[in-house]
Amino acid sequence: MPVRATKRGAARVPFGTGADADVLICGASFAGLTVARELRSAGARVLILDRYEIGERQTSACAAPTEWLRNLGLEDSIRQTFDSLLVHTPLVEKARWQLPFSFSTFDYRQLCELLWDQTGDAEFETAKVSTRTGQTVSTDRGDVSAPLIVDALGWRRVLGVGDNFQPPDGPLSRGLEVHPHGTGTDLELWIDPRYVDAGYGWAFPARDEVRIGVGSFDPHDPVKQPTLRLVEDSGQTPDGYQGNWIPHRIRPAVEDGVFFAGDSAGHCLPLTAEGIRTAFYFGIALGRELRAVLEGRQDKAAALRRYGAFSASHKWKFEAMYAAQQSIRHLHGRPLDKVTGFFTRPRVSNWAFQHYLEIAPPSFAVPAPAAAPVRATVEQAA
Numbered sequence: 001m002p003v004r005a006t007k008r009g010a011a012r013v014p015f016g017t018g019a020d021a022d023v024l025i026c027g028a029s030f031a032g033l034t035v036a037r038e039l040r041s042a043g044a045r046v047l048i049l050d051r052y053e054i055g056e057r058q059t060s061a062c063a064a065p066t067e068w069l070r071n072l073g074l075e076d077s078i079r080q081t082f083d084s085l086l087v088h089t090p091l092v093e094k095a096r097w098q099l100p101f102s103f104s105t106f107d108y109r110q111l112c113e114l115l116w117d118q119t120g121d122a123e124f125e126t127a128k129v130s131t132r133t134g135q136t137v138s139t140d141r142g143d144v145s146a147p148l149i150v151d152a153l154g155w156r157r158v159l160g161v162g163d164n165f166q167p168p169d170g171p172l173s174r175g176l177e178v179h180p181h182g183t184g185t186d187l188e189l190w191i192d193p194r195y196v197d198a199g200y201g202w203a204f205p206a207r208d209e210v211r212i213g214v215g216s217f218d219p220h221d222p223v224k225q226p227t228l229r230l231v232e233d234s235g236q237t238p239d240g241y242q243g244n245w246i247p248h249r250i251r252p253a254v255e256d257g258v259f260f261a262g263d264s265a266g267h268c269l270p271l272t273a274e275g276i277r278t279a280f281y282f283g284i285a286l287g288r289e290l291r292a293v294l295e296g297r298q299d300k301a302a303a304l305r306r307y308g309a310f311s312a313s314h315k316w317k318f319e320a321m322y323a324a325q326q327s328i329r330h331l332h333g334r335p336l337d338k339v340t341g342f343f344t345r346p347r348v349s350n351w352a353f354q355h356y357l358e359i360a361p362p363s364f365a366v367p368a369p370a371a372a373p374v375r376a377t378v379e380q381a382a
């Protein structure tokens with residue numbers, strides 16, 4: 001069982017008065033920390049809330065395009081880098097798809113800490129967020145109000161209007177993985193109904209562990225037994241379960257005066273369930289709009305309008321990938337082999353994956369926001 005480091009009981013004191021902020025960012029993972037990074041040195045009170053300590057609870061297999069990690073200054077968290085995908089189908093034992101860019105697996109805690117280090121004087125508190133009324137967010141430590149509120153809380157979209165998204169009826173995929181100790185040389189994918197009818201299995205090596213899991217595009221389909229089967233077939237033993245729901249349809253990125261980024265806005269790419277770089281990408285876009293508000297270059301209404309339109313302009317790409325995701329369950333036998341074989345041609349895979357990367361290109365991360373002042377250590381501050 002993971003140890004919950006969050007302050008509890010008497011140590012978990014209510015916020016009391018003075019908790020209010022200029023920007024309240026709910027969720028301290030990929031999206032939330034990236035928004036805060038864009039606001040560094042903006043001269044505003046930026047408060048980040050999460051129910052866990054920063055980096056405490058890994059939320060994914062943690063593979064992302066290497067150039068994204070480099071451009072964000074997160075390369076120290078990289079564990080292993082790959083320039084191809086090894087794909088398995090029932091009839092094709094191994095097909096190698098060359099990539100025009102590389103993916104890297106990284107250490108979640110370290111990456112979150114590196115992002116946090118870049119947020120300058122933002123403040124962080126552990127608190128479980130429950131609801132929102134207007135510009136006030138309720139937590140288990142009391143209420144916090146802010147004129148600018150960001151929901152980066154993941155797939156539930158806690159701060160949205162109406163009921164939260166609920167499986168199995170919401171537009172959600174599901175994923176489960178284990179992290180056995182071990183090594184590997186390839187990013188591997190299994191498109192194979194023996195494991196999952198609509199979805200895929202994966203094995204992502206990260207230096208001294210392999211992240212093995214199965215994702216299903218149908219939230220009704222169980223993923224535990226398929227994951228265990230894939231682990232067994234890979235000659236590993238299950239260790240360290242980690243699973244979650246994954247939104248597979250883009251949602252409005254602004255609603256009722258609140259901004260949404262990452263999984264809360266359905267910013268995870270439907271066919272591949274890749275949601276880290278898109279959380280970075282939309283987090284940066286949102287951070288830039290909020291910074292313009294804090295610096296008096298635009299008002300909140302303009303930020304809502306501009307960020308909402310920016311996210312919506314990507315909708316057709318997400319919907320095209322959703323259509324591909326929904327049709328993949330019909331792709332079996334020879335047609336699946338043909339597609340798999342087709343992608344072994346470098347010209348085909350380079351073309352397809354380059355277009356895929358361009359949905360949220362790493363160049364978007366530069367230029368970096370203004371330099372952060374060095375964060376005072378506890379000793380220096382005392």
Ligand SMILES: Cc1cc2nc3c(=O)[nH]c(=O)nc-3n(C[C@H](O)[C@H](O)[C@H](O)COP(=O)(O)OP(=O)(O)OC[C@H]3O[C@@H](n4cnc5c(N)ncnc54)[C@H](O)[C@@H]3O)c2cc1C
Pocket residue numbers: 026027028029030031032049050051052057059060061062063064127128129130152153154155158174175176177213242243244245246261262263264268273274275276277279
């Ligand atoms: C098994 C699995 C493997 C995956 N592998 C990959 C991968 O390799 N590469 C990739 O690109 N994508 C992957 N994804 C998708 C990716 O994890 C998500 O798209 C990504 O995490 C979204 O980032 P986010 O910041 O929006 O949300 P999250 O990373 O989910 O962060 C949400 C944050 O909000 C906090 N929170 C939630 N509710 C509350 C609350 N009520 N109060 C306070 N805090 C709260 C959480 O503690 C968390 O810190 C995977 C998903 C799964 C399930």
